[in-house]
Amino acid sequence: MLKNILPATVLLGLLGLGPAHSQEIKDINVAAIMPLSGSSMVNNGPASKAIKMRVNEINKNGFDVGGTKYRFNVSWFDSECKSTSAVKATRAALDTMKDIDVIWVGMCSSGAVASRPLLIDSGYVVLNSVSGTSQFSGPKGDPYLFKIKETFYGRDVSLSEYLKKMGHKKGVVVAVNSKWGAESSSTFKKAAEDEGLEVTDIITYDEENEEFAPIITKLKKIDPDFVFQSSEYINEQVSFLRTYRQYGLKAQLAGESTWTEDIPAKMGWDAIDGMLVAGAWFPGSDSPEVKKFLADYEKEYGEIPGFNGPTSYDMVNITVEAYQKAGKVDPKALRDVLRTSKFTGMTYGDGVLNFDDNGQAQFKTVVTRFDKNKKARVHAE
Known part of the structure; x- marks a missing residue:
């Protein structure tokens, strides 16, 4: 009722x-x-x-x-x-x-x-x-x-530890320009640096932006070992991922826990293959x-x-x-x-x-x- x-x-x-x-x-x-x-x-x-x-x-x-x-x-x-x-x-x-x-x-x-x-x-x-x-x-x-x-920090530490284990040393954060994005990106930077990784740049974009070519071009010039993408919305994530793959970036892609199975359900699994996320929710659990x-x-x-x-x-x-x-x-x-x-x-x-x-x-x-x-x-x- x-x-x-x-x-x-x-x-x-x-x-x-x-x-x-x-x-x-x-x-x-x-x-x-x-x-x-x-x-x-x-x-x-x-x-x-x-x-x-x-x-x-x-x-x-x-x-x-x-x-x-x-x-x-x-x-x-x-x-x-x-x-x-x-x-x-x-x-x-x-x-x-x-x-x-x-x-x-x-x-x-x-x-x-x-x-x-x-x-x-x-x-x-x-x-x-x-x-x-x-x-x-x-x-x-x-x-x-x-x-x-x-918390952001709890999952960022786990992800940073794994990136370090993979042999990565420097990375870039790409984050939505919002209070959520600011806390996410700054917390990841701290967690990464606590684990001995270097975050060379934090690049921001406006909410619900779907044009990522300028950012991807900048990433290619920086040539990081990994890219941490901090986005809340699926339309941003799909657009970013599509452009990232189209430009042929080879850096390890990682993201906030907001990157979920909704994305491959919308655009297929090829583009997101190999991307890393950390969090406490694992739908593949037994x-x-x-x-x-x-x-x-x-x-x-x-x-x-x-x-x-x-x-x-x-x-x-x-x-x-x-x-x-x-x-x-x-x-x-x-x-x-x-x-x-x-x-x-x-x-x-x-x-x-x-x-x-x-x-x-x-x-x-x-x-x-x-x-x-x-x-x-x-x-x-």
């Missing part, structure tokens, strides 16, 4: 998911603040879809907390992928909802950083399944803003949780879940497990469990997750390589 409660972009709805329930099943009221419209939906759409799919499954029978059955009652607020919209959506959630039990956030990094002060002041427990930025979680030592996605999630998501939506679907699916499961461990629906009890517990059966990382004293999730990251012969990402050897 979709019930409209807000106009325009601030959104539109109280989502009572699943079939009708008897009165003895109580609600856990969730404010879900994330992009629900705009150009970022190719990346962020899977987050809301994964949440809705998992909530629907859970709400069919409810779940037990301290002897009482509960279901999720989710209200949705559209943060788009803009700082101003994220702040408006956050204010709308805090102003219009009564009795919030927990907040789920799936914002772009810039929106997450912009709305952080409001969320800190609210005092609510917040779980963020999407943002890569290290500037969201906290407060340090007593966190109630928790972030599930790994994990039964990963296989079930992929099968369920494809059956439900007829597509792959990208890189934001898995963490958002896990966020729902973490919330259920945390409430069950707490034994009651209480914000302090929920926060204490999140701070001190280890969560298993995740689709992300190696399936095991815990939060540090700043509320940042800790898990293993891996380097993978796109393989045209296997038509899949495989562990980089």
Whole structure:
């Protein structure tokens, strides 16, 4: 059931998911603040879809907390992928909802950083399944803003270690000119230099640019050992990759975790063959949780879940497990469990997750390589 409660972009709805329930099943009221419209939906759409799919499954029978059955009652607020919209959506959630039990956030990094002060002041427990930025979680030592996605630095260290192992010494970063791109490129540069690699140049371009010939020409003159490409959007990635191959560059290509199977699905495997990415999401895992999630998501939506679907699916499961461990629906009890517990059966990382004293999730990251012969990402050897 979709019930409209807000106009325009601030959104539109109280989502009572699943079939009708008897009165003895109580609600856990969730404010879900994330992009629900705009150009970022190719990346962020899977987050809301994964949440809705998992909530629907859970709400069919409810779940037990301290002897009482509960279901999720989710209200949705559209943060788009803009700082101003994220702040408006956050204010709308805090102003219009009564009795919030927990907040789920799936914002772009810039929106997450912009709305952080409001969320800190609210005092609510917040779980963020999407943002890569290290500037969201906290407060340090007593966190109630928790972030599930790994930090830029965590995956950049893994990638830099592998590039060094391959014998590479110097590279160039090509990054989108945005707050996300600035944090991504500067963090990769630091991680690479920490591993003894040299980043000679950081070349930027405007968002949704599809003309990369000038940048590729510059890369040919620099002649780096590797190129790290930092882009959020598929149209940028496809255009960059097509031009990169057309100009015959031989440098090892590596990229942010935003480079996923969506790209070869759109343009084929030849161009992306051999490209490296690092992250905690590996769809080729033998994990039964990963296989079930992929099968369920494809059956439900007829597509792959990208890189934001898995963490958002896990966020729902973490919330259920945390409430069950707490034994009651209480914000302090929920926060204490999140701070001190280890969560298993995740689709992300190696399936095991815990939060540090700043509320940042800790898990293993891996380097993978796109393989045209296997038509899949495989562990980089």
